[in-house]
Amino acid sequence: MSATSRPSPLLIRPEKDTFLNEENPFEGMMSRFDYAAERLSLDQGLYKVLRSPEKQIIVSVPFQRDTGEVEVYTGYRVLYNTSRGPAKGGIRFDLNVTLDEVKALAAWMTWKCALVNIPFGGSKGGVVCDPATLSNTELERITRRYTSAIIEILGPDSDVPAPDVNTNERVMAWIMDTYSMHKRHTVTAVVTGKPIAMGGSLGRREATGRGCMLVTREALRKLGMPIAGTRVAVQGFGNVGSTAAMLMEELGLTIVAVSDKSGGVYNPKGLRIKELQQHVREHRFLGEYKEAEPITNEQLLTVDCEVLVPAALENVITRHNAGDVKARIICEGANGPTTANADRILEEKGVFVVPDILANAGGVTVSYFEWVQDRGGYFWDEETVNQRLERIMVQSFDEVITMSEKHRVNLRTGAYMQAIERVAAVHRLRGMYA
Secondary structure, rough: OOOOOOOOOOOOOOOOOOOOOOHHHHHHHHHHHHHHHHHHOOOHHHHHHOOOOOOEEEEEEEOOOOOOOEEEEEEEEEEEEOHHHHHHHHHHHHOOOOHHHHHHHHHHHHHHHHHHOOOEEEEEEOOOOOOOHHOHHHHHHHHHHHHOOOOOEEEOEEEEEEEEOOOHHHHHHHHHHHHHHHHHHOHHHHHOOHHHHOEEEEEEOHHHHHHHHHHHHHHHHHHOOOOOEEEEEOOOOOOOHHHHHHHHHOOOEEEEEEEOOOOOEOOOOOOOOHHHHHHHHHHHOOOOOOOEEOOHHHHHOOOOOEEEEOOOOOOOOOOOOOOHHOOOEOOOOOOOOHHHHHHHHHHHHEEEEEEEEEHHOOOHHHHHHHHHHHHOOOOHHHHHHHHHHHHHHHHHHHHHHHHHHEEEEOOHHHHHHHHHHHHHHHHHHHOOOO
């Protein structure tokens, strides 16, 4: 395929009379699952099993504020499927956390782990709170109380949390310490994304962004597009987005736009990513950066570029703006950035979408490496981590391409089919306990 031609759309999903509820992430995720299961001719019994979360836990999280006032927040933890191994999934602290969101994210983790063929199932958790209004001591109290509330399901062989929105290495350290104090001995493998000094893995912090860079590189090769001169826009300049932008710039791509919650910046000739990272370290947000043209997060999604990396939150590409997307490739650094309705529009436009369960699987892959290193008590150098990550990401990309071409479906459906078939195969082998 030439660099100037557009990829021809694969099989288009039949049009439906009504649009899906774009605000419900679980419904959007399940619409993709349903279509992939149909293409696989999945047994009706297995379909019912794989469509239902194993456990859904809702807990109260009471804690004392620094002022002495008592607050009670709500926490969630969902284990979606553990047939292939312990559940694996992040914990987020955010005002917008809902049970439907957590269920969707736990299901995504199930398919993501199966897609890159690591021995984990999927889980997710969260506490409904605004970390920006909380002190560090208050965050620690919330973390420890939430951990103690769900401690029966946590463990290296049952459920292994990791950082997510508004959580980080320090939060994982508190979780590990709380769990270890209850068990009366240090258990490093109960969480991943920990500080290096506590059993964390080299390369973990950059892993999700590195994975995005690797699959973008493979997508460019697949479409016959050059590295030099290819323009990239990145929505979200947190850990994933800023790392992906930096590594893509090092690869030779031109980063023309980036954004965070304060807004974005644009320069058609290319931005200097390390300079922007330094600016964020000093000023926290991109909004005050004056060396490029300001743009909004919404404008970034439709900026003139070849590669778009939505690496912020869910549901940012919808049926309302998908038709205005100019990128030829979308690499989904965030979970669920594209709604099911937008998928139809992008497919008709011939946009090559590298789906979230593949594009951002670098994080859980190196989390798996961390878990392995903790359990073995032997730690790898960063070069080894990155080499093994690259091998898994490239192999997984090739497997998704093969599946999508075999069944004449887009990459998202191909990825779901690959993942669902792997989970279903284990269920068939294990049988039904009664």
